Amino acid sequence: xxxxxxxxxxxxxxxxxxxxxxxxxxxxxxxxxxxxxxxxxxxxxxxxxxxxxxxxxxxxxxxxxxxxxxxxxxxxxxxxxxxxxxxxxxxxxxxxxxxxxxxxxxxxxxxxxxxxxxxxxxxxxxxxxxxxxxxxxxxxxxxxxxxxxxxxxxxxxxxxxxxxxxxxxxxxxxxxxxxxxxxxxxxxxxxxxxxxxxxxxxxxxxxxxxxxxxxxxxxxxxxxxxxxxxxxxxxxxxxxxxxxxxxxxxxxxxxxxxxxxxxxxxxxxxxxxxxxxxxxxxxxxxxxxxxxxxxxxxxxxxxxxxxxxxxxxxxxxxxxxxxxxxxxxxxxxxxxxxxxxxxxxxxxxxxxxxxxxxxxxxxxxxxxxxxxxxxxx
Amino acid sequence: xxxxxxxxxxxxxxxxxxxxxxxxxxxxxxxxxxxxxxxxxxxxxxxxxxxxxxxxxxxxxxxxxxxxxxxxxxxxxxxxxxxxxxxxxxxxxxxxxxxxxxxxxxxxxxxxxxxxxxxxxxxxxxxxxxxxxxxxxxxxxxxxxxxxxxxxxxxxxxxxxxxxxxxxxxxxxxxxxxxxxxxxxxxxxxxxxxxxxxxxxxxxxxxxxxxxxxxxxxxxxxxxxxxxxxxxxxxxxxxxxxxxxxxxxxxxxxxxxxxxxxxxxxxxxxxxxxxxxxxxxxxxxxxxxxxxxxxxxxxxxxxxxxxxxxxxxxxxxxxxxxxxxxxxxxxxxxxxxxxxxxxxxxxxxxxxxxxxxxxxxxxxxxxxxxxxxxxxx
Numbered sequence: 081x082x083x084x085x086x087x088x089x090x091x092x093x094x095x096x097x098x099x100x101x102x103x104x105x106x107x108x109x110x111x112x113x114x115x116x117x118x119x120x121x122x123x124x125x126x127x128x129x130x131x132x133x134x135x136x137x138x139x140x141x142x143x144x145x146x147x148x149x150x151x152x153x154x155x156x157x158x159x160x161x162x163x164x165x166x167x168x169x170x171x172x173x174x175x176x177x178x179x180x181x182x183x184x185x186x187x188x189x190x191x192x193x194x195x196x197x198x199x200x201x202x203x204x205x206x207x208x209x210x211x212x213x214x215x216x217x218x219x220x221x222x223x224x225x226x227x228x229x230x231x232x233x234x235x236x237x238x239x240x241x242x243x244x245x246x247x248x249x250x251x252x253x254x255x256x257x258x259x260x261x262x263x264x265x266x267x268x269x270x271x272x273x274x275x276x277x278x279x280x281x282x283x284x285x286x287x288x289x290x291x292x293x294x295x296x297x298x299x300x301x302x303x304x305x306x307x308x309x310x311x312x313x314x315x316x317x318x319x320x321x322x323x324x325x326x327x328x329x330x331x332x333x334x335x336x337x338x339x340x341x342x343x344x345x346x347x348x349x350x351x352x353x354x355x356x357x358x359x360x361x362x363x364x365x366x367x368x369x370x371x372x373x374x375x376x377x378x379x380x381x382x383x384x385x386x387x388x389x390x391x392x393x394x395x396x397x398x399x400x401x402x403x404x405x406x407x408x409x410x411x412x413x414x415x416x417x418x419x420x421x422x423x424x425x426x427x428x429x430x431x432x433x434x435x436x437x438x439x440x441x442x443x444x445x446x447x448x449x450x451x452x453x454x455x456x457x
Numbered sequence: 458x459x460x461x462x463x464x465x466x467x468x469x470x471x472x473x474x475x476x477x478x479x480x481x482x483x484x485x486x487x488x489x490x491x492x493x494x495x496x497x498x499x500x501x502x503x504x505x506x507x508x509x510x511x512x513x514x515x516x517x518x519x520x521x522x523x524x525x526x527x528x529x530x531x532x533x534x535x536x537x538x539x540x541x542x543x544x545x546x547x548x549x550x551x552x553x554x555x556x557x558x559x560x561x562x563x564x565x566x567x568x569x570x571x572x573x574x575x576x577x578x579x580x581x582x583x584x585x586x587x588x589x590x591x592x593x594x595x596x597x598x599x600x601x602x603x604x605x606x607x608x609x610x611x612x613x614x615x616x617x618x619x620x621x622x623x624x625x626x627x628x629x630x631x632x633x634x635x636x637x638x639x640x641x642x643x644x645x646x647x648x649x650x651x652x653x654x655x656x657x658x659x660x661x662x663x664x665x666x667x668x669x670x671x672x673x674x675x676x677x678x679x680x681x682x683x684x685x686x687x688x689x690x691x692x693x694x695x696x697x698x699x700x701x702x703x704x705x706x707x708x709x710x711x712x713x714x715x716x717x718x719x720x721x722x723x724x725x726x727x728x729x730x731x732x733x734x735x736x737x738x739x740x741x742x743x744x745x746x747x748x749x750x751x752x753x754x755x756x757x758x759x760x761x762x763x764x765x766x767x768x769x770x771x772x773x774x775x776x777x778x779x780x781x782x783x784x785x786x787x788x789x790x791x792x793x794x795x796x797x798x799x800x801x802x803x804x805x806x807x808x809x810x811x812x813x814x815x816x817x818x819x820x821x822x823x824x825x826x827x828x829x830x831x832x833x834x
Contacts, residue, residue, distance in 0.1 A: 110487035164715035307721035338541035344684035
């Protein structure tokens with residue numbers, strides 16, 4: 081921006097939503113806000129775990145087919161906060177596996193909790209973390225036979241940043257792997273509503289998952305709630321520590337001690353998201369970003385790049401074989417004034433890739449693609 | 458409720474606000490909610506540390522006289538969440554001092570972080586925590602000469618539950634004590650707006666405090682934001698670890714990794730709270746609860762009880778010498794159907810006391826006091 085003060089910079093970098101929240105949802109939040117100034121509509125502290133009606137609505141909307149119940153849902157101020165609360169639950173003396181590449185919050189919170197060893201500069205990895213390499217060669221699903229046993233496995237599908245989604249068969253293997261190892265699987269499904277094929281939208285669609293998995297999710301990328309802050313974590317009653325104690329009871333203690341519930345206004349918004357009209361409106365927002373994704377994929381495909389993700393996620397993972405992802409990032413920024421994200425920011429496995437996010441106004445996405453075509457024609 | 462299904466139970470137990478949020482504040486939140494459904498008004502992720510304007514407004518409203526700046530304020534979803542984020546900052550290998558009695562979140566979060574030793578049933582204390590006894594005899598300010606050195610000191614003034622406020626002279630001693638010991642003082646000022654004498658409203662009014670103290674505060678008890686969720690933590694740039702590294706930089710990393718900012722709608726509410734009209738409206742809410750407090754104090758005084766707190770805090774701390782606080786709690790509940798809080802829930806130093814909260818509708822407070830008078834006449 082210093083070099084080119086007049087440049088029209090377009091950000092397809094961090095995955096920040098750009099489209100307005102549907103009015104049926106904001107109206108519900110405004111209504112709740114107004115009610116708080118009335119004697120009958122006022123409410124103070126809510127349940128730390130979330131309002132009963134919202135928990136029930138999340139359970140019936142997303143988990144009816146797998147039989148999760150209201151009291152297995154913990155409403156939160158977003159997936160990022162809940163990942164850290166889960167890390168507090170796990171404590172410092174656990175070992176961890178993550179997809180490589182993956183959303184940085186898993187590793188970053190692990191470092192903060194003191195779970196990791198030293199950062200090894202030569203391989204760009206922290207000690208005591210198992211990096212499960214996800215590449216085009218293995219279909220972005222790790223070769224589990226080469227993954228060591230860890231206490232915790234973080235797994236995100238549809239994946240940020242690769243945009244790939246794990247199939248039912250792959251997730252069945254993953255659940256079995258966790259079960260065999262006595263690992264807890266933390267499944268991040270924050271992009272599940274972008275899935276348009278028959279891949280599982282929840283880990284709990286996999287038989288036996290309730291005994292090994294926790295699912296973290298969010299309204300951020302569905303309804304544009306990145307600033308409103310609302311998410312949830314599902315912990316089945318059937319998930320037990322090896323001594324038989326329910327993990328959900330322990331997490332409940334964390335939630336009640338370290339958190340005081342999501343904003344009641346945001347919760348009113350969440351409830352509106354799950355009403356018939358709200359849900360349809362959310363799907364329209366998701367559909368808009370999916371159209372953006374298609375435009376970006378078509379662009380890079382037409383330029384002869386190998387492009388991954390996109391189909392079931394709002395991220396396009398573009399391969400620049402043999403090149404440094406920071407170098408490509410800089411080249412794109414310098415020459416097209418479009419911000420992307422260098423793949424190596426998501427772990428060493430992201431080297432050679434750039435993530436292009438589909439969160440943007442349509443005209444900006446089209447203009448960015450026009451510039452990409454000019455640069456790489 | 459099972460025993461007396463028709464009883465009109467009045468809760469003066471947990472400190473939950475009951476009065477509507479002033480309309481000037483809820484209107485601002487409703488407006489922000491509506492704006493989120495417009496192209497120009499929409500915003501996604503905000504700064505994890507809070508919106509610049511709100512940080513500036515908190516700094517100028519509460520800290521202009523002590524010279525704290527905007528970038529020393531971290532906006533949060535409430536004091537309880539920030540206490541736990543501070544505990545994550547401190548880690549497991551620290552020692553801790555707390556007032557006894559005190560708000561349970563300090564000890565509870567300390568236990569969860571693994572800072573404490575075993576619970577010693579005979580004294581009702583956790584190992585590795587220094588309990589600083591606060592009694593009528595010492596004016597509810599601990600005898601610092603008998604307090605061992607700890608890494609961290611939690612201190613709440615006006616105090617929950619005793620309602621007592623520390624004087625400038627006492628806080629000067631406390632700051633000196635922290636400085637002499639190389640301790641970090643975490644000062645909880647969530648009730649500061651209830652102070653009506655010349656006691657300090659912020660620890661930073663004490664010379665030298667910026668080099669030893671962090672201040673945690675909240676909109677919950679000022680504007681009725683217990684359900685809306687908004688607070689802040691002030692960390693001066695002058696607060697350094699012994700190796701010279703700024704504590705604020707470390708906390709910034711925690712906030713950016715483990716949190717994604719308070720809800721933008723709640724932040725719009727916070728900004729409205731600090732507008733001239735909003736501030737006046739907040740002071741009216743505080744004034745309402747202060748009148749409640751006076752009614753409760755007058756009642757127990759007229760019945761011959763020794764009553765503490767109340768003047769500068771919304772809590773009345775009633776002494777029942779020689780009696781178990783749980784027994785008194787049960788007696789009051791059984792015979793008057795009023796919920797109070799047994800003092801021992803705040804630590805062993807709370808034994809023999811009951812906390813009566815002034816958060817309630819006026820007619821309920823008056824009715825509760827009528828029943829107290831009947832029971833203890």
